[in-house]
Amino acid sequence: MGRPPCCDKIGIKKGPWTPEEDIILVSYIQEHGPGNWRSVPTNTGLMRCSKSCRLRWTNYLRPGIKRGNFTPHEEGMIIHLQALLGNKWASIASYLPQRTDNDIKNYWNTHLKKKLNKSECDQERSRSSENMTLQTSATRNTINHRSTYASSTENISRLLEGWMRASPKSSTANFLEQKMQNHQTNNLMDQSPYEQLQGSWEEAGHHSKRSNGGLGDGPKITENNIGGDHEDGGDDYDEEEHNATPPLTFIEKWLLEETSATAGGQMEEMSHLMELSNML
DNA sequence: AATTGCCTCAACCGCAATTTT
């Protein structure tokens, strides 16, 4: 008990990574694949803790990462998913395979939170100016639902998780798998050298022991890890919850709105969710 | 041109979950 943090070890370097360190890390991962992080510092000679290596890889170096410039569509998805799942950034990121949880978290904290606060204030103002009279259901759904919905959405996400777990090799899972594979293939076009390295490593048939480290080593949503934050099931999942019958009207509505509001090509991730809700 | 304040985002920290010994 009381194990000291790995980064407290003497001689462990902290702070921003240098290009040289990046190259060392990437070439090591190209050779051995992501995972087994504890051996990375010793085998590479990097004066970094394993945690730092993993973080650098998953948040910056791994293939398929899109950086900056969140599209309105991505923004919308984050807002909806945050309302739906709460601050489960890793789960949210699994619906946006090109984005890291850290990126999403940062974007939420720096942009979206403010945006939502502002719009909420605006809503409040217009509401009070209407002398607290009835509102249209549309605005209520988007704003007011956030609080009441936030408490009930956990159940909804659990249901989704439960369903996914119950259908280990569903058409949806296949769809997603295919989708992710396409993602990877398409991304080769604008890959950085690092990304190409990783791609070639994967084509060589290597697979990491842990498969949800990122897009490069497989998408977070696969038939194996589908059904929770982790590949063996979510933190919150248990059999009792699996049998619950949560309300679905809001998510269905949301999915419908999202789908109709956006051009089809951009909405493949959402159509996955749509498919889910239909099957439910 | 210099200073100040704000914003962004990469990286760290602490904790919980999971795996290994």
Add this chain to the structure above:
DNA sequence: CAAAATTGCGGTTGAGGCAAT
């Protein structure tokens, strides 16, 4: 089975960049 080690996640921090003064 318990303890130790490792991994993953979410919250937070702080350095650097940029705009305003």
